[in-house]
Amino acid sequence: MTSKLAEAVQRAAERAVTQLGASWFLATVTAVNAGGTLDISTATGPVSAVRRxxxxxxxxxxxxxxxxxxxxxxxxIDATAS
Structure with a gap:
């Protein structure tokens, strides 16, 4: 019973962190689009039309x-220094 409770608490904590967590990271610009968006390449893959x-x-x-x-x-946010 204790292990099931621990697993349930772990799953709830992981969901909360994923849903409520804010973060920042670095990415490379792959395209500049009209309308104020950029396409970027992140460590987890490409992302299209990110607002800047x-x-x-x-x-x-x-x-x-x-x-x-x-x-x-x-x-x-903006480009890092070169």
Whole structure:
């Protein structure tokens, strides 16, 4: 019984972290799209049409900082220094 409870607590904790956690990471710009979005390549694969901040001037090939909020929304902050 104790192991089932521990497993249930573990699963609930993993779901909470996945659903409620915010994070940031680095990605490479693969395309600059009209309308203020970028296509990026992340460690887990490509992501299309990520919104960027208004002052973000990243171009193809730039390494950018990407933030993901707890709702799963992505935004490119800007390019890192070269």
């Amino acid at each position: 901040l208004k002052n973000c001037t990243a171009v193809v090939g730039d390494v950018v900082m990407v933030a993901v909020n707890s709702s799963g929304n992505w935004i490119v």
